[in-house]
Amino acid sequence: MKLKRISLLAVAVAGVVATGTATAGATFDAVKKKGFVQCGVSTGLPGFSVSDDKGNWKGIDVDACRAVAAALFGDASKVKYTPLNAKERFTALQSGEIDMLPRNTTWTYTRDTSLGLNFAGVNYYDGQGFLISKKLGVKSAKELSGAAICIQAGTTTELNLADYFRANKMEYTAITYDSSDETIKGFEAGRCDVLTSDQSQLYALRIKLQKPDDAVVLPEVISKEPLGPVVRQGDDEWFNLVRWSLFAQINAEELGVTSANVDEKAKSTDPNVQRLLGGEGVKGEFLGVGDKWAYNIIKQVGNYGEMFERNVGQGSPLKIERGLNALWNKGGIQYAPPIR
Amino acid sequence: MAEFVPHPELPPPASSVGVIGWLRRNLFAGWLNSLLTVAALYLVVTALPPLLNWAFFSADFVGESRDACDSGGACWVFVNARFSTFMYGFYPAAQAWRVDLIFGTLLLLMSPLFFKGFRYKLQLGGFILFVYPWIAFGLMHGGLLGLPVVETAKWGGLSLTLLLAAVGCIAALPLGVLLALGRRSTNMPVVQTMCVVFIEFWRGVPLITVLFMSSVMLPLFLPEGVSFDKLLRALIGITLFQSAYMAEVVRGGLQAIPKGQYEAADALGLGYWRKMGLIVLPQALKIVIPGIVNTFIALFKDTTLVIIVGLLEILGMVQNALNDPNWLGFSTEGYVFTAFVFWIFCFSMSRYSQWLERKLHTGHKR
Numbered sequence: 151m152k153l154k155r156i157s158l159l160a161v162a163v164a165g166v167v168a169t170g171t172a173t174a175g176a177t178f179d180a181v182k183k184k185g186f187v188q189c190g191v192s193t194g195l196p197g198f199s200v201s202d203d204k205g206n207w208k209g210i211d212v213d214a215c216r217a218v219a220a221a222l223f224g225d226a227s228k229v230k231y232t233p234l235n236a237k238e239r240f241t242a243l244q245s246g247e248i249d250m251l252p253r254n255t256t257w258t259y260t261r262d263t264s265l266g267l268n269f270a271g272v273n274y275y276d277g278q279g280f281l282i283s284k285k286l287g288v289k290s291a292k293e294l295s296g297a298a299i300c301i302q303a304g305t306t307t308e309l310n311l312a313d314y315f316r317a318n319k320m321e322y323t324a325i326t327y328d329s330s331d332e333t334i335k336g337f338e339a340g341r342c343d344v345l346t347s348d349q350s351q352l353y354a355l356r357i358k359l360q361k362p363d364d365a366v367v368l369p370e371v372i373s374k375e376p377l378g379p380v381v382r383q384g385d386d387e388w389f390n391l392v393r394w395s396l397f398a399q400i401n402a403e404e405l406g407v408t409s410a411n412v413d414e415k416a417k418s419t420d421p422n423v424q425r426l427l428g429g430e431g432v433k434g435e436f437l438g439v440g441d442k443w444a445y446n447i448i449k450q451v452g453n454y455g456e457m458f459e460r461n462v463g464q465g466s467p468l469k470i471e472r473g474l475n476a477l478w479n480k481g482g483i484q485y486a487p488p489i490r
Numbered sequence: 491m492a493e494f495v496p497h498p499e500l501p502p503p504a505s506s507v508g509v510i511g512w513l514r515r516n517l518f519a520g521w522l523n524s525l526l527t528v529a530a531l532y533l534v535v536t537a538l539p540p541l542l543n544w545a546f547f548s549a550d551f552v553g554e555s556r557d558a559c560d561s562g563g564a565c566w567v568f569v570n571a572r573f574s575t576f577m578y579g580f581y582p583a584a585q586a587w588r589v590d591l592i593f594g595t596l597l598l599l600m601s602p603l604f605f606k607g608f609r610y611k612l613q614l615g616g617f618i619l620f621v622y623p624w625i626a627f628g629l630m631h632g633g634l635l636g637l638p639v640v641e642t643a644k645w646g647g648l649s650l651t652l653l654l655a656a657v658g659c660i661a662a663l664p665l666g667v668l669l670a671l672g673r674r675s676t677n678m679p680v681v682q683t684m685c686v687v688f689i690e691f692w693r694g695v696p697l698i699t700v701l702f703m704s705s706v707m708l709p710l711f712l713p714e715g716v717s718f719d720k721l722l723r724a725l726i727g728i729t730l731f732q733s734a735y736m737a738e739v740v741r742g743g744l745q746a747i748p749k750g751q752y753e754a755a756d757a758l759g760l761g762y763w764r765k766m767g768l769i770v771l772p773q774a775l776k777i778v779i780p781g782i783v784n785t786f787i788a789l790f791k792d793t794t795l796v797i798i799v800g801l802l803e804i805l806g807m808v809q810n811a812l813n814d815p816n817w818l819g820f821s822t823e824g825y826v827f828t829a830f831v832f833w834i835f836c837f838s839m840s841r842y843s844q845w846l847e848r849k850l851h852t853g854h855k856r
Contacts, residue, residue: 203575
């Protein structure tokens with residue numbers, strides 16, 4: 151199997167060198183042939199992948215798959231979803247049950263190098279943060295010395311917390327709970343001053359409070375949790391498509407192209423916008439898709455900012471701040487190579 | 491000297507009949523009894539009003555979103571809004587009638603079985619057990635008669651729970667009977683050993699492991715690109731697992747049949763299958779009805795474990811809904827609703843089995 155993959159890769163590389171255009175890989179061809187993207191999502195995570203009242207999947211991870219479908223087929227709805235448990239997600243991808251895995255998965259060295267998988271980009275920069283009652287008047291995590299902290303037992307958040315407090319020479323009392331529901335109940339009952347978890351989860355937990363407005367999420371992030379779509383190794387063209395579907399959305403936000411004004415912008419004379427929307431210069435065939443690939447993504451799924459605000463930001467009940475996920479020129483670190 | 495004159499026409503003392511008599515006999519028969527009654531009464535009085543208040547009087551029933559829930563009680567609006575996904579999972583709304591039709595027809599087909607005078611019970615039962623599942627599958631999956639295909643990945647909610655439980659029960663009972671017979675066939679050591687190994691293996695592993703193996707390990711052994719339907723994998727796992735338990739329940743019944751019954755059947759000149767089918771099994775199965783139903787109820791509740799392989803049955807759909815940003819924080823309502831649905835089904839199964847026991851109680855009282 152490995153030999154076959156290597157030889158496939160060799161063929162692909164040879165093709166690129168010889169003609170300057172990519173040669174389609176196994177996954178790419180298979181997806182194109184069956185006519186839909188098989189997308190591995192979670193069994194339910196607020197804002198990332200969850201079903202709505204009608205049973206349609208919604209969320210930022212779901213939109214990653216929809217963007218790829220829009221680029222490849224010109225139709226964002228050509229996606230089928232496989233809900234996956236955290237433990238079976240990598241097997242499902244390795245065995246070919248799914249084509250891509252945008253399932254709130256942290257990009258780490260071990261996962262990237264030892265599982266036969268590739269991370270195609272980062273669609274959400276997450277990190278561990280603190281939820282705190284407003285009336286305490288604390289503005290920074292550095293002021294938390296001596297605090298009682300509610301935490302879910304047996305998670306990496308527990309270790310991160312210990313590291314952070316030791317590094318800053320501060321004291322704390324950990325109050326551990328088994329589930330996230332119990333944790334927020336403990337926080338609400340005043341068992342602790344602070345609750346810690348991944349920031350994207352903190353906003354979801356905050357809604358469960360009787361008075362969500364009385365609690366705030368502190369700006370500090372004490373761990374790096376870059377989340378992004380994962381694909382199998384060995385098919386660079388598929389990898390490229392997934393990666394550039396995300397990059398197209400980020401570039402579109404940077405250039406001010408939205409789902410609402412994309413038709414108007416297509417007539418603009420700005421060469422950057424023209425290249426993005428397939429007007430001139432850059433051809434979709436390099437990716438193995440039509441010239442309108444980025445246009446279709448933006449028209450049907452929206453640019454990165456729209457996608458963020460709709461699913462987890464101000465347009466959603468979660469109201470997560472852009473923070474690290476703002477564009478590089480707006481104080482965040484979302485940055486995409488230019489399309490040219 | 492006064493003479494004792496019986497007065498049979500006098501009523502018994504007021505303290506031993508009527509409401510007061512009943513109370514004295516049942517609730518205040520001794521000091522311990524009285525104490526327990528008072529304690530129980532106290533619990534009911536303190537716990538019931540807040541519970542009823544939460545669940546009914548200050549609960550919200552109608553509305554569209556969480557904004558409708560401001561009375562402070564339970565927010566049944568959440569269950570209401572999500573009801574169709576709890577029932578059908580991701581089954582397309584336009585096709586949901588197919589699921590209704592399947593379970594509606596099943597109920598209709600089963601109803602004559604409860605009437606004494608109905609003559610074709612055996613034929614109807616056979617049809618329900620062996621033919622109807624295929625029709626139901628065809629209808630649910632589609633692809634025939636112009637019905638659009640709905641892949642198994644879209645099945646979910648209560649319909650998936652019922653499907654898993656029904657297939658588990660229907661397939662595990664005959665398999666279990668065969669395994670039990672095999673385990674007791676001392677004159678066929680190979681068959682016996684195989685049955686013992688099978689039963690002990692499947693009884694020795696937790697169902698969650700079986701499901702996990704079927705979903706995580708199995709795909710790694712299959713050649714790349716060959717994918718085995720996830721639901722089918724879970725169904726096979728559940729069936730094999732349950733058949734091992736069923737086999738032991740049935741074996742208990744077989745052992746309870748006196749040796750004389752076997753010998754009488756032999757004396758009549760019946761062969762093995764007729765001996766078992768006509769004499770032994772009807773008596774043995776009748777004895778173990780409580781055990782069989784116990785296994786069925788356990789299976790029904792175990793179906794919730796399929797969430798570990800990403801199949802969203804009713805509990806999975808409820809948990810998914812609890813993570814919808816629009817409905818965060820209604821976990822109590824969601825779990826109470828699920829518990830209620832499970833209680834309805836498990837309680838009905840239990841009542842049905844008691845009815846069946848009474849009806850089949852033809853032999854001597856044990």
